[in-house]
Amino acid sequence: MWRRVVSLSSFISSSRTSFVAQTASRLNTCESLTTGIAQQAKGVIAPKEKTPFITFVLGGPGSGKGTQCIKIVETFGFTHLSAGDLLRREIASNSADGAMILNTIKEGKIVPSQVTVKLIQKDMESSDNDKFLIDGFPRTEENRVSFDQIISVEPNVVLFFDCPEEEMVKRVLNRNQGRVDDNLETIKKRLQVFEALSLPVINYYSQRGKLYTIKAIGTEDEIFEQVRPIFTAFELHAAG
Numbered sequence: 231m232w233r234r235v236v237s238l239s240s241f242i243s244s245s246r247t248s249f250v251a252q253t254a255s256r257l258n259t260c261e262s263l264t265t266g267i268a269q270q271a272k273g274v275i276a277p278k279e280k281t282p283f284i285t286f287v288l289g290g291p292g293s294g295k296g297t298q299c300i301k302i303v304e305t306f307g308f309t310h311l312s313a314g315d316l317l318r319r320e321i322a323s324n325s326a327d328g329a330m331i332l333n334t335i336k337e338g339k340i341v342p343s344q345v346t347v348k349l350i351q352k353d354m355e356s357s358d359n360d361k362f363l364i365d366g367f368p369r370t371e372e373n374r375v376s377f378d379q380i381i382s383v384e385p386n387v388v389l390f391f392d393c394p395e396e397e398m399v400k401r402v403l404n405r406n407q408g409r410v411d412d413n414l415e416t417i418k419k420r421l422q423v424f425e426a427l428s429l430p431v432i433n434y435y436s437q438r439g440k441l442y443t444i445k446a447i448g449t450e451d452e453i454f455e456q457v458r459p460i461f462t463a464f465e466l467h468a469a470g
């Protein structure tokens with residue numbers, strides 16, 4: 231679970247009064263500290279939550295998001311949550327939303343945000359990790375707002391794999407993983423959706439200084455060498 235106890239400091243009150251008052255305050259502090267720990271142990275009050283490190287991974291269909299996520303996981307220890315994979319898992323498990331999700335994906339359209347965000351939330355909450363790569367999300371402004379409302383955590387990093395359309399189409403048609411949306415007709419629709427609905431989200435994060443654009447052409451290793459320094463810089467920053 232990424233809900234972890236991080237600090238007991240909120241139990242400690244500061245006081246700038248007289249010595250007597252300060253001593254009394256210290257005694258109270260000790261008492262409330264002990265009470266606080268005891269209450270947490272009994273589950274009376276919720277533990278403080280550690281904010282997870284969130285990376286959104288964006289780019290058009292076939293731009294190489296999933297491929298690079300595997301390398302980021304290996305090198306930096308993130309947990310990879312692919313929105314598309316979570317939705318395909320729902321289809322495979324014959325869940326109540328399965329048929330609706332399958333039709334939406336076949337049409338190259340976007341599944342209602344509530345459904346996708348709930349799946350992401352479930353996997354985040356059952357993970358021991360606190361570093362998440364959320365791949366293929368948010369695809370729309372509605373996705374972005376829904377994540378903000380339900381999960382209430384801002385992304386630390388937003389990666390954008392910028393790839394020429396021609397190259398994306400070639401890669402998707404060669405992918406050979408039996409995906410129902412890997413055909414020319416659906417790819418054209420997905421590219422339109424990307425331009426109309428996903429580019430505004432990319433611009434949103436660019437304006438907020440969170441966007442890291444990767445030129446997604448070249449070998450997989452060459453592309454990863456553009457990704458690596460982004461996370462290395464964050465690690466150095468975190469280590470002080």
Ligand SMILES: Nc1ncnc2c1ncn2[C@@H]1O[C@H](COP(=O)(O)OP(=O)(O)OP(=O)(O)O)[C@@H](O)[C@H]1O
Nearest residue numbers: 290291292293294295296297401402405448449450
């Ligand atoms: N740099 C690259 N050069 C050539 N082929 C690549 C490169 N990176 C990935 N591929 C291949 O392109 C195909 C699409 O890659 P990938 O599945 O990672 O894309 P994606 O962005 O996750 O696509 P989608 O949004 O459709 O899930 C895969 O078959 C993958 O092996």
Ligand SMILES: Nc1ccn([C@H]2C[C@H](O)[C@@H](COP(=O)(O)O)O2)c(=O)n1
Nearest residue numbers: 313314315335339340341366367369
């Ligand atoms: N946020 C998302 C992510 C994915 N989908 C649907 C529609 C996509 O075409 C399909 C495949 O996703 P991919 O594996 O290419 O990331 O899944 C969605 O509706 N909302």
Ligand SMILES: [Mg+2]
Nearest residue numbers: 295296312314
């Ligand atoms: Mg993918």
